[in-house]
Amino acid sequence: MFEYHGWITVRETAADDEDEPRLRQIVDELRLRIAQMDSPYLLDLRWMNGEPFIHLGGYSNHRSSPDVVELFEHVAAVAPGSYGLLHVRDDEEPDHGDDVRVLKLVRGMVAELTPASAC
Template sequence: MLDLRWMNGAPFIHRGGYSNHRSSPDLVELFEYVAAVAPDSYGLLHVHDDEQPGHENDVRVLARCLDWPGHEESGTALDQGPARGQTALHEISRHGHQGADREPAMSASLPFFRYHPDPLASGSIRAASETCACCKGNRGWIYTATFYTAQDVSGRLCPWCIADGSAAERFAGEFTDSYGLDGVSEEVLHEVTRRTPGFHAWQDPHWLVHCQDAAAFVGEVGYTELAEHPEALDQLRADMRTAGWHDESQLEHFLANLGEGASAMLFRCTVCGAYLAYADAS
């Protein structure tokens, strides 16, 4: 599977599959080519190659990281990540069913977040050699999205300090506003706002609720992805009509062009599995 699309004003490539033998050209070469033609690109690549002698059961995690202006970050534990314009991918961990004796260069076992199950795909967490502002540790992953606090936080936060609630407690902050979380329990409200990674959006992001529980954030999508979940598209269409979109042609034109200046935030109900969404625009 190879997918190229624009999301939130930037091009994204998703490549995946499960072939019986090594693909040609090599998958790593494809990502190195992307790094060469797009010097400011970054991302993660998970590779399982059961034809590599001695590593048949291993999963390699490769990182291509970006040196943002004013920040020295990398995809390696030695702070020797790719400089701007460098094309190399760096192996940040190798783990497998029989590879417990190998120490990964970075912690690969990220905490699980019930209401944001794939923060790597959404871009809220990414590989980086950066010290957490809360625990002062460097575990190879850093949070990049919203955090609301009146305190001065020097640096960014690691996923573990989000998951255990220590970051929100230490800095008296929240990762998501409680807007939209009507009808959920105090426990769920606390879990979403203080122990779940937020996400990037043009407007202030907010959570959706279904079956009296917070829904799980899937990601930012365009019309094509949204149309794969008709119930979410219908729900969004109905919500927009309620919000004042009475001209059907304008409404359908807006929906059909999601992914180009505006997008949909897709969620999935943790109880019944239904998909739902809201629109976000600059």
Template structure:
């Protein structure tokens, strides 16, 4: 058992769902998120940048330590401070009780974060990998 957590995700950062963000307020939100991301000090992909006038967060990694960094907590924080944001985080965690053989998806929509099973990649065995044989 390798005890690995793999994750890949993105967030489109928006102040509110009306798509009429106050640019000054959105910049304040992004500046606060930039500081929070810097404090996470992740050795993995954790990037916040403006593209075509809109802020986006991209993240990915593969860790031997669960919740290091706590990327789900970042999604919860974005949901709280910028409820117009949306995004997905795909997580494969072979130590997640009851979900060891699944890829899970954390969905951020309208200030709410929910977990789902990713049907396109689950069950991991045999969808992604062959069954283990001696």
């Protein structure tokens, strides 16, 4: 089984004085990418209170499209001020079995949190 749950606050930069037209362009490009992923599960980009957010979640028999880790890495590259978390459980992954892995997106980087750092 492949299970994932996550969220991203989409930001062009970590500063509060973002260029609104540039952020809207980034969000429009992300919206197209998400539409192309064609997920039957939760994959949503929407504006809330003037800020863009991505929410995603799914539970399938095997790891397949959409590649949600790749989406996190893409957001990190195009919107390096973004931040978020992704929880992944893949029982077919040799090194992790039934472990729940937590990936952190912050300041243009995606990194896996180790159990000690997650506390």
